[in-house]
Amino acid sequence: MKTIHRLLPVFLSLLVLFEVIAYTTTITPPSEKYLQLYVLSSNGTANDYFPNNSPYVTVGQRMSWEFAVVNDMGFVQLVAILVKLGNQSTVEPNDTLISPAAAPLVTEFEQFVQANETWSIPFEWQVTNFTSAPDGRLHMISLDIDNMTYVVQNPPSCSLTSCSLRLIFELWTWNTDSANFQIGWWNGEQRRIAWLQLWFDLALNGGSK
16 A cells, blocks of 8 residues: 555656646647738739730830739738839838838728638739939839829839839738738737739830930
């Protein structure tokens, strides 16, 4: 009996240890919640965004894209896609600092996206006009997006002899605490962002001086 009494605490300790091990090995860790942003070309692929696969865009040349947001957060999200115009020196969104691009806003799209739903948005656009300043640099550019005209005064600077621009797409979500949109989303204690960009070269044909 004395031996049994001595072994009983050891037995109980081992029993608790085995139960803890069994619990920690069988429990499934929570999966990461995320939002996904992507852009496809007119043929539904992640390439051939421009006619003849050339990045040189002329006035009146129409591009037909589609961007989409996938909601795998587990609950409905109010999402905004901000479309910005940048150049080679534009400060891009920063994944570490959780900051947006330092570029002028062209337009934005907003939508409630249900859990496990994909929000697809047709994105047809073209450059309708641009002007240059006396120093030969871009002064104004007019874009037609989904049959709406947007004029960007004093856009990101570039020389019209070699004008490389980019459309930047940023994913923002509604923050109920601040009652405003914020770039990215919260995944537990971490904040994440999603963005992408597509470059094009502005060709001189058809532009106004």
